[in-house]
Amino acid sequence: MASATLPLPLRSHLTRLKPPISHAPRALACHVKLSHSHSNPFPPFSLLRSRSKGVVRPPSAYVSGPASDPIITEPDPKVESSNDAHDETVEPPSAISSSLLWSLLMRYKLRLAVSAVTLIGCSACTLSMPLFSGRFFEVLIGTRPEPLWRLLSTVGVLYTLEPVLTIIYVVNMNTIWEKVMSTLRAQIFRRLLIQKVEFFDRYKVGELTALLTSDLGSLKDIVSENISRDRGFRALSEVIGTICILFTLAPQLAPILGILMLTVSVLVAVYKRSTVPVFKAHGLAQASISDCATETFSAIRTVRSFSGEKRQMSMFGSQVMAFQSSGIKLGTFKSLNESLTRVAVYISLMSLYCLGGSKVKAGELSVGTIASFIGYTFTLTFAVQGLVNTFGDLRGSLAAVERINSVFSGGQIDEALAYGLERDIRRKEVDDEKLGLFFVNGFEEKNIFPNIHYMSALRSASNVHSLAWSGDVCLEDVHFSYPLRPDVEILNGLNLRLKCGTVTALVGSSGAGKSTIVQLLARFYEPSRGCITVSGEDVRTFDKSEWARVVSIVNQEPVLFSVSVGENIAYGLPDNNVSKDDVIKAAKAANAHDFIISLPQGYDTLVGERGGLLSGGQRQRIAIARALLKNAPILILDEATSALDAISERLVQDALSHLMKGRTTLVIAHKLSTVQNADQIALCSSGRIAELGSHFELLAKKGQYASLVGTQRLAFE
Numbered sequence: 001m002a003s004a005t006l007p008l009p010l011r012s013h014l015t016r017l018k019p020p021i022s023h024a025p026r027a028l029a030c031h032v033k034l035s036h037s038h039s040n041p042f043p044p045f046s047l048l049r050s051r052s053k054g055v056v057r058p059p060s061a062y063v064s065g066p067a068s069d070p071i072i073t074e075p076d077p078k079v080e081s082s083n084d085a086h087d088e089t090v091e092p093p094s095a096i097s098s099s100l101l102w103s104l105l106m107r108y109k110l111r112l113a114v115s116a117v118t119l120i121g122c123s124a125c126t127l128s129m130p131l132f133s134g135r136f137f138e139v140l141i142g143t144r145p146e147p148l149w150r151l152l153s154t155v156g157v158l159y160t161l162e163p164v165l166t167i168i169y170v171v172n173m174n175t176i177w178e179k180v181m182s183t184l185r186a187q188i189f190r191r192l193l194i195q196k197v198e199f200f201d202r203y204k205v206g207e208l209t210a211l212l213t214s215d216l217g218s219l220k221d222i223v224s225e226n227i228s229r230d231r232g233f234r235a236l237s238e239v240i241g242t243i244c245i246l247f248t249l250a251p252q253l254a255p256i257l258g259i260l261m262l263t264v265s266v267l268v269a270v271y272k273r274s275t276v277p278v279f280k281a282h283g284l285a286q287a288s289i290s291d292c293a294t295e296t297f298s299a300i301r302t303v304r305s306f307s308g309e310k311r312q313m314s315m316f317g318s319q320v321m322a323f324q325s326s327g328i329k330l331g332t333f334k335s336l337n338e339s340l341t342r343v344a345v346y347i348s349l350m351s352l353y354c355l356g357g358s359k360v361k362a363g364e365l366s367v368g369t370i371a372s373f374i375g376y377t378f379t380l381t382f383a384v385q386g387l388v389n390t391f392g393d394l395r396g397s398l399a400a401v402e403r404i405n406s407v408f409s410g411g412q413i414d415e416a417l418a419y420g421l422e423r424d425i426r427r428k429e430v431d432d433e434k435l436g437l438f439f440v441n442g443f444e445e446k447n448i449f450p451n452i453h454y455m456s457a458l459r460s461a462s463n464v465h466s467l468a469w470s471g472d473v474c475l476e477d478v479h480f481s482y483p484l485r486p487d488v489e490i491l492n493g494l495n496l497r498l499k500c501g502t503v504t505a506l507v508g509s510s511g512a513g514k515s516t517i518v519q520l521l522a523r524f525y526e527p528s529r530g531c532i533t534v535s536g537e538d539v540r541t542f543d544k545s546e547w548a549r550v551v552s553i554v555n556q557e558p559v560l561f562s563v564s565v566g567e568n569i570a571y572g573l574p575d576n577n578v579s580k581d582d583v584i585k586a587a588k589a590a591n592a593h594d595f596i597i598s599l600p601q602g603y604d605t606l607v608g609e610r611g612g613l614l615s616g617g618q619r620q621r622i623a624i625a626r627a628l629l630k631n632a633p634i635l636i637l638d639e640a641t642s643a644l645d646a647i648s649e650r651l652v653q654d655a656l657s658h659l660m661k662g663r664t665t666l667v668i669a670h671k672l673s674t675v676q677n678a679d680q681i682a683l684c685s686s687g688r689i690a691e692l693g694s695h696f697e698l699l700a701k702k703g704q705y706a707s708l709v710g711t712q713r714l715a716f717e
């Protein structure tokens, strides 16, 4: 029997199901031990999938009601008052590890076996070809009593078999690696998505996308670029095979010749590899040209308005000059590299002719053997160069894996989000191939959810909606510092009650912490001390994807996705199949329908990148329609109308009043005239609520609010 430590709000839910052993005061730091009888808290995803084809039941921890006991098996699952305190105990696991790669590769055992057999087959064919060339010369000059037709038919079989086996080998290896890479790419994407928000404060978007593109691309190349004839395993088998054959054919010649060939080839290959940066620099110079052109044309109006054409031309000119000089340098290196490969072959051949020729003359070696040696000279030279390149690629791939792992080692998985997401996916069609990519049998359980039992103690999700529709939202003694600036306390002991179904306006000077409160309510961050409750329940006892469903945020610059208008509105309910009628209904309520139907393709019109093909007011009304469709009980309007002109503002304000009806609303506005009708106005100052009351009450107080109103020269009375 194991026990679990739970926060008190969670306890109140659980006590309906099992009697608690002890009672603790109402504070998050205090926990309650619970006994239980379950043995399997969370069957692995793979297990769920295999149990019932297509139909997957959610884990019973999520089925609410007295029939479903909470499933807690491990000691000490707890919601700490500080998330960080909780997280400090968890070592972030590597995103790409040898065990993950191994488990992914082992999914394709049959293909791997076929690849191994065909690799041996095609290498054997390649290696035996020079032998038969030697025999061919011996038959021609009559030193070998073998019918020419028999020899030629053997060679014919080899010539047919080698390309066929090569195709099977390359296709198999490529298929395996493409599949492995797809899963890996999906895993990394998922890992990025479920990081805490501060992770995205720390890294630039470009750095994160580079992990998925160039870094994973370099890992992909290690196989896809190294399965050709003269690379990778094939090159390795040819180098080993050639050396063995040389020693068997002519033990008296092989030590000198073999070592000489090997040394020359390795030196040439290493030198050629050292010129790779020159090739890369040329690629970068080309990318700079493209960046310069993109920036110029995308900011063409700014360029025009500042007469910046000359400056842009000079910038472009310098990029072109750099490209030109790297191109000339590259040409020189290319020709040098070309010649050096031939120099390596010539040195080997000359040594062979000198040493081998004298042995043939002395009758110690046959002409056929020397002819075979000529063939092996070529095989060895090219295979060695391929092998050196493969080692270079391997080094690059290892560096890329290290980069990916180091980015993740600096981040923390947002477990409350990850767990909710996992549960959502489990509830749905798990046979969906696209989602299947994101799961590796049993791997995520220990890597993504080291605190799985802590997470499985979260409250049943079905309550959060009813609690949010019926109860107040309270910020209780909230302290907060942004994780990237832990020394600066933005909120210190803030208390605020958002009464159910009413409008609270949050005002205050710039930098007072208003948007920070929004971020905490949205649970992008968690308070470092204190808590946020809904109907008296700590919000941390709900997983984040459920919480996201009860909070709608409309802010100053709503972000739309580069899909159609209709799809953007339907994003309000991304998990559901939203009917066109529902979308139109929401658009009408948001005053957006009329302008949408006047667009070229109506609801199917694409809105462009971040909604750039629409005006600010249109974007805002689509965002409101999206929020209306979402129908969340808690609504946050963060400067939702501040960027609009008077006509748009009226239209949007009208749409907002529809949206606010019956919801617990928090409005942030700099323009105090827009919030004077709010049920209560809270003035945020120095990380606390300094004044609270209606517009007239606060004016009568003649405090900070009154002076803010004064500065805005608003004569309300």
Ligand SMILES: Nc1ncnc2c1ncn2[C@@H]1O[C@H](COP(=O)(O)OP(=O)(O)OP(=O)(O)O)[C@@H](O)[C@H]1O
Binding pocket: 201, 482, 484, 485, 490, 508, 509, 510, 511, 512, 513, 514, 515, 516, 517
């Ligand atoms: N992601 C972040 N990381 C670190 N500090 C931040 C972050 N976001 C905001 N801050 C800091 O937190 C403080 C409060 O910012 P916040 O955006 O909450 O103020 P605000 O009252 O909404 O201001 P405004 O009215 O100008 O929007 C500011 O000093 C700001 O520099």
